[in-house]
Amino acid sequence: MSRCKIGFVGAGGVALRHARHLTDIPDVDIIAVTDPDGSAACEFAEMTGSLAVPGVDALLDTSVDAVYVCVPPHAHGYIEEQIVAAGVALFVEKPLGIDVRTARRIADLAGENGVLTAVGHHWRYSEAASLVRGMLDDRPIRLAVGSWLDRVPPVTWWIKRTLSGGQIVEQAVHVLDLIRLFVGEVAEVSAYANTTPPNAPGADVDGATAAILRFRSGAVGTVTAACCLAWKHLAGLDLHADDISLTIHEDRLTARTPDGPLHRSLRPDDAKKAADRAFVDAVLGRGAGPAGILVDYPEALRTHELACAITESAVRSQPVRVCG
Ligand SMILES: NC(=O)c1ccc[n+]([C@@H]2O[C@H](COP(=O)([O-])OP(=O)(O)OC[C@H]3O[C@@H](n4cnc5c(N)ncnc54)[C@H](O)[C@@H]3O)[C@@H](O)[C@H]2O)c1
Numbered sequence: 210m211s212r213c214k215i216g217f218v219g220a221g222g223v224a225l226r227h228a229r230h231l232t233d234i235p236d237v238d239i240i241a242v243t244d245p246d247g248s249a250a251c252e253f254a255e256m257t258g259s260l261a262v263p264g265v266d267a268l269l270d271t272s273v274d275a276v277y278v279c280v281p282p283h284a285h286g287y288i289e290e291q292i293v294a295a296g297v298a299l300f301v302e303k304p305l306g307i308d309v310r311t312a313r314r315i316a317d318l319a320g321e322n323g324v325l326t327a328v329g330h331h332w333r334y335s336e337a338a339s340l341v342r343g344m345l346d347d348r349p350i351r352l353a354v355g356s357w358l359d360r361v362p363p364v365t366w367w368i369k370r371t372l373s374g375g376q377i378v379e380q381a382v383h384v385l386d387l388i389r390l391f392v393g394e395v396a397e398v399s400a401y402a403n404t405t406p407p408n409a410p411g412a413d414v415d416g417a418t419a420a421i422l423r424f425r426s427g428a429v430g431t432v433t434a435a436c437c438l439a440w441k442h443l444a445g446l447d448l449h450a451d452d453i454s455l456t457i458h459e460d461r462l463t464a465r466t467p468d469g470p471l472h473r474s475l476r477p478d479d480a481k482k483a484a485d486r487a488f489v490d491a492v493l494g495r496g497a498g499p500a501g502i503l504v505d506y507p508e509a510l511r512t513h514e515l516a517c518a519i520t521e522s523a524v525r526s527q528p529v530r531v532c533g
Contacts, residue, residue, distance in 0.1 A: 218292075220242050360441060418434045
């Protein structure tokens with residue numbers, strides 16, 4: 210395959226971002242898009258020079274090599290099933306869904322069909338990831354403190370639990386994925402929610418959540434989320450190990466060691482672009498190939514299971530053991 214023909218399911222904000230980044234990658238053609246919102250599909254088709262088609266069947270009929278699924282959390286399921294059944298490479302935006310069952314079914318199907326997959330956990334592609342590894346130099350993390358304290362994002366579905374899955378599943382999942390990368394698997398979570406929704410008409414998601422994590426390694430951690438603010442206050446992760454403290458944000462990494470502080474500015478778009486490039490390279494069989502994909506569907510499933518366990522624990526006000 211010398212060129213990568215890509216289709217899009219969902220033509221909203223994140224689809225447009227991927228499309229902009231994909232046009233900078235050589236040998237990529239965005240050829241088709243489908244979205245029940247006709248005006249979104251037309252705007253996307255016009256911007257990318259692609260064809261707006263009526264559904265996933267029609268999209269697959271255009272003989273795409275890969276499909277980006279950029280739909281709201283509640284819409285995942287049948288879309289991915291059709292794509293993996295056709296044996297077409299799949300890039301899915303996080304979260305994988307609003308429940309674990311749907312995502313496990315898709316993971317199984319993708320595995321059975323040997324389909325190449327990638328998930329939009331772009332934080333793993335940040336330069337911060339390799340810098341942190343180098344600075345830790347195999348020292349185990351003892352404490353992880355993750356946070357996502359923000360306003361309600363400007364998409365209508367976000368404030369409804371049955372549409373978005375809530376803030377932990379929809380948003381803090383980026384931080385959870387980093388936590389898994391650096392600290393390993395979580396054995397058990399205990400979470401509590403402030404169930405008063407954010408101040409938005411019709412909202413029913415929790416306004417804030419606090420979770421305690423017990424890791425298999427013996428490390429401990431916390432994750433806090435809030436969506437009741439009018440600004441983005443904080444989204445990031447603090448890691449503490451012997452004689453080192455690290456703070457990772459999308460746009461900066463800071464570290465403190467006995468040798469003094471270190472500060473590195475990061476460009477968030479670099480990680481997002483790297484995630485797209487890794488996927489295209491894997492589809493085309495160039496560069497690092499599939500090994501360049503840092504978060505495939507099975508890996509993202511483990512992060513999604515952790516997010517769903519925190520949500521379940523908050524609903525039940527009880528500790529929940531994490532599967533996997
Ligand atoms: N990785 C990231 O940094 C990042 C950033 C933003 C959004 N996201 C994720 O991307 C997803 C979409 O977010 P968004 O901001 O683009 O939302 P959006 O509302 O702007 O766009 C979603 C689009 O999907 C369409 N859609 C809904 N159901 C569909 C279906 N069954 N088939 C086809 N299209 C359908 C909607 O009409 C809409 O145009 C969310 O899960 C979000 O968490 C990830």
